[in-house]
Amino acid sequence: MKVFGSSGTRGVVGEGFTPEFVLRVAKAAASVWDDDRVALGRDTRTTGPMLADAAAAGLASVGVDVDRLGVAPTPATVRYCGVEGVPGIQITASHNPREYNGIKLVGNDGVELPVSALERVEEALLAERFTDADWETVGGTRRVETANDDYVAEMLATVDRNAIADAGLTVALDPGHGAGAVTSPEFFRELGCEVVTVNAQPDGHFPGRDPEPLEANLADLGRLVESTDADVGIAHDGDADRAIFYDETGAYVQGDASLAALAAESLSAGDTTVAAVNVSQRLVDVCEDVGATLDLTPIGSTNIITRIRELTADGETVPVAGEGNGGVFFPDYRLTRDGAFIGAKFLELLASRGETASEAVEPYSDYYNVRRDLTYDEDAELDAMLAAAEAFAADADAEPNTIDGYRLDYGDAWVLVRSSGTEPKVRVYAEARDADRAEALAAEVYDALVDAR
Template identity: 65%
Template sequence: MQVFGSSGTRGVANEELTPAFALRVAKAAGSVREASRFAVGRDTRETGRMLENAVASGLAAVGADVDRLGVVPTPGLQAYAADEGVPAIMVTASHNPPAYNGLKLVGADGVELAVEALERVEEALLSEAFETVAWDETGRDRDVEGTNRRYVERVCGAVDAERVAEADLTVALDPGHGAGALTSPDVYRELGCRVVTVNGQPDGHFPGRDPEPVPANLDDLGRLVRASGADVGIAHDGDADRAVFYDEDGEPIDASASFAALAAAELDAGDTAVSAVNVSQRLVDVCEAAGAELELTPIGSTRIMTRIAQLEAEGAHVPIAGEGNGGVIFPDYRVSRDGAYIGARFLELLAADEGRASDVVAPYDDYANVRVNVEYEGEAEREALLAAAEAYADDAAAADDAGLTTIDGYRLDYGDAWVLARPSGTEPVVRVYAEARAETRARGLAEDVAAALRAALD
């Protein structure tokens, strides 16, 4: 797909992602989906209302009424879409920096559009096959109140609230000035937790930290955990569809380790888990121990959700899926990433074990992960980087040093470690991921591949 990458379409707002472009996407989506009514929401970004207006105009131009939800987490918009039976468009750039914005398309079942459906929308967009209507048939829009409240109640009703409350937990929360600031504090308080927050004010400038919830951006959360004596720290990205954790000592928990802990509690023999090609060995080990299958996809929530639907149509049971970035999916709850719900499920683990967050993930803490970004400018540099990655991978595989997987980028498995190089679907970088039991081994692999890529630009 040229427009819709691994999770929607994104770009620098008012430069790459303009109101005119957003209007065209909405007209294409409205024309292809053939729905008389859509929902539209946005995260806290400064350009969110501008682009929401463009989206609403595009939908109205093809005859669709618009429910404006305002600032809402992506999973809140998805819950509304499923409850009302209407497709939706979310204006968000998720974890990208403040200057970015984006569009995410959701079906009437509350699930991000599958690859095939996105391709139809993209075809209509690129060919401008819009089905605009006469002036007296244009859609109307209305403001919808209470979406966030409905979402909070839904999350709280889907977990063992009594067990969590009995554990008397203190939660340190960092919603990162994003949409989760409007909902996650209420979720955890209503589950009976004491909640303390940092970066808890909605603010599209993201003054406290960048939206991506990675350790480099979460020093304040670690300090808050230690200062408050919290049992766990929870952080979201800009649209709150992901959750990452800090332990009781204010130290970051690797998101692959928390994913593995959640998966171990869900999987039984005969089940199937779905993850991306950069899957951690932790999840591989959990699946093997449970007697469950593991299906790999290209990176990105769209690819994962598409595969979940295919597997369930074939009769498989997929109780958990996602990626090791905090984007865990519980398909029995909903086929979407939901940061507040992920956090609540982790609180269930804490309550069930009557232990510390570090104890919950200790069985899955045997590997170190390293990620390096190699930036490029323009298509020529991108192609040079990918050619270098292919050459590096082919050489390693030919020397029988590693097994090669090319489902999405180039992954080399060394038995004790692996490394993957692939282009980002949302930013002008080629990402190099590596994992090993020793950080020095992982970092060495990642830096070796990154150096080969950078050499291609010299």
């Protein structure tokens, strides 16, 4: 696909990502969908109102009525679509920097569109096959004020609220000024937790930190956990479909470690889990321990959703899936990543075991991870780096996995190089039990790409 990447389509606003583009994507989606209503939500980015207006205009122009949800986490928009039986558009760039914005498309079944459906929308967009309405049949708009409240209420009814409340947990919460700021503080308080917050004011300038919940961006959360004696820290990205954790000592928890802990709690023998090609050995170990099958996809929520649906249709049981970036799926609840729900499932785990956060992830802490990013300005630079990656893989003493980029497994460690599906970057990932080994693997590939660029 040229337009839609691993999780919707995104870009720097004013540099190719414009209101005109958003309007055309909305027209294409509504022209493909056989629905007379579409839900429209957004995150807190400063460009969100402008781009939501453009999307609403595009939808109305092809005769579709628009349910405007306002600022809402992506999982709240997804839930609304599923309950109401309408497709949806979420204006968000998720974890990308503040100058970005983007579009995620949701089907009327309450699931982000799989690859096949995105391809149909993309074909309509590129061919400009729009079902324009005449002046008598253009769509109307109504504001929906209850989407966030209903989303919180459903989560409260789904998780083990009593067990969490009885555990008497203090949660330090960092919504990162994103859409989670309008729902997560209330949700965790309603679970019976004492909640302390940082960066909890909705603000599309993201003054406290960048939207991506990386360790480098979350120092304030670690300090908050430590200073308040919180039991756990929880951070979201811009649209609150991820959760990253800090333990009770104020130490960052690797997303791969929390995914492994949640998977170990959810998987049984004969189950299947789905993860991306940058999967940690931690999850491989969990699957081997419990007798579950691990199925790998290209990186990105779109690819994971598509594969979960295929496996479920074939009769496989997939109770948990996800990536080590904090994006975990619990398909029995809803086939979407949901930062608040992920956080609640981690609290359930602590409450049921009577463990601290550090104890819960300790079995999955024996690996060291490295990620390095290389930016590019021209396609020629990207092509040169990918050619270098191919050459590096061909010369390596390991058989490359080419599901998404080039992954080389060495037994004691692995390294992966791939182009990002959401930013003009090539990413290098490495993992090993030894920090020096992981750093050396990443540096070797990184240096080869720098030379090529």
